[in-house]
Amino acid sequence: DNIAYGPRLLGVRDKTTLDEIVEVSLRRAALWDEVKxxxxxxxxxxxxxxxxxxxxxxxxxxxxEVILMDEPCSALDPIATQRIEELMRELVEDYTIIIVTHNMQQALRVSDYTAFYNIRKDIINDKETRWGQLIEFAPTSDVFNS
Incomplete structure (x- = not known):
C-alpha cells in the first residue's frame, strides 16, 4: 500500500498493474529481496x-522526471549511506536527482553539478529576513577543485 499510494492517486486501479509497479519500484530501490x-x-x-x-x-x-532528496543519508550509518549513494548513481540514468546535503564529501561522490547556497540576511521594515542566495553553480569537479 505504501508504494501503490502514488500510482493510485494518479488513477491506476488494476491490482495486477499496481502489484507490478510495487515490485519493480522495490527492485529498482534495491529493497525487494529484503521485504518481498x-x-x-x-x-x-x-x-x-x-x-x-x-x-x-x-x-x-x-x-x-525529477527526484528531490533532502539530506538522504543524514541519519544513516556508513554502510547504509554507501548503499543509498550507489542507488543514486544507478537511478541517475533514468531520473534527474537533486539532493540537498551538508556533507561535502557526499556531494563530491554523487553529483555531476553542484550549487552552493549561503543564507543572506537583511532587515526589512525592522524585521530580519533570510533567504538562500546562490553563490556558485558549476560542474562538481570545478566547484571542488577551484
Missing amino acids: NDLKKSGLALSGGQQQRLCIARAIAVEP
Whole structure:
C-alpha cells in the first residue's frame, strides 16, 4: 500500500498493474529481496537505510522526471549511506536527482553539478529576513577543485 499510494492517486486501479509497479519500484530501490515476504509490514519496522530506500521506491513508482532528496543519508550509518549513494548513481540514468546535503564529501561522490547556497540576511521594515542566495553553480569537479 505504501508504494501503490502514488500510482493510485494518479488513477491506476488494476491490482495486477499496481502489484507490478510495487515490485519493480522495490527492485529498482534495491529493497525487494529484503521485504518481498512481508509486504504488509509497516515501513516503520524497517531500518533507517531500508526506510530511505522505501521512500525512493515510492518516488519512482510514479515515474517522476525529477527526484528531490533532502539530506538522504543524514541519519544513516556508513554502510547504509554507501548503499543509498550507489542507488543514486544507478537511478541517475533514468531520473534527474537533486539532493540537498551538508556533507561535502557526499556531494563530491554523487553529483555531476553542484550549487552552493549561503543564507543572506537583511532587515526589512525592522524585521530580519533570510533567504538562500546562490553563490556558485558549476560542474562538481570545478566547484571542488577551484
